[in-house]
Amino acid sequence: MTVKNKDNEHQLNTEKYVTDEHIKDDKIQQDTGTEPVIDGPEEAAKDININAKAEEYLQLLQRVQADFDNFRRRTLQERQEAAKYCSQRLVTVLLPVIDNFERALKAEGEDLQVFRNGIEMIYRQLRDVLEKEGVKQMEAVGSQFDPNLHEAVMQEQSDQYDDNVVTEEFQKGYLLADRVIRPAMVKVAKS
Structure with missing residues (x-):
């Protein structure tokens, strides 16, 4: 019987311990609920200020976005014109x-x-x-053939000119500033 009493005693102690722990957990759960606890009017005023600031920033963002949309539309129209x-x-x-x-x-x-x-x-x-x-005419005859400036349509054997030198110009080439707007159509010497 002593053994039974020890087991019963141990069981009672365990139940008491578990019960005390559950009570502690329930108090913790009640204290950490999901609803915020406002201590006083200062906390409420801070919340109102934060909301007002957030609204102010949202309005500022919307104005900046509208200004940017207007700027983009205006520059597009100016470029088209x-x-x-x-x-x-x-x-x-x-x-x-x-x-x-x-x-x-x-x-x-x-x-x-x-x-x-x-x-x-x-x-x-x-x-x-x-x-x-700013349009300049290119001088091709006698110059070295350059595929960036000339368009070769013919080649000819020549003793008078070196290899890859323009011997004749069929159509003049033109530059606008430093950009080729039309390459010269030429005949090129070959050896």
Whole structure:
């Protein structure tokens, strides 16, 4: 019987221990509930200030986003207009050349030399306009063949020129500033 009493005693002690632990856990769970505990009016005022700041930042963000959208739309429209009218300045300086061509075509008479002189004057005027715009004519004959500047359409045996030298130009090449806008169409010497 003593053995039974010890077992019963041990069982009672264990139940008491478990019960005490459960009571402690219940108190902890009650104290750490999900609802925040506001100590006083100062805490409530801080929460209101934080919410007001958050709202202020949200409104600022929305204004900045709207300003950026307006800026993007405006610059897109300006680029489209610039592309649409980019050649206006060139056309304006070319109009007098067209006027001179019209005058030359209206001129009466059968003197071919006078007509030729008029066409040459118009040609010089047109070249001057293009030069003022940065267009330069390339000199190809006698220069070393460069695939960036020349388009070879023929090759010929030549004793007069070295290998890969341009011997003849079929169509002139042009540069705009330092960019090739049309390569020269050429014949190249080969040995």
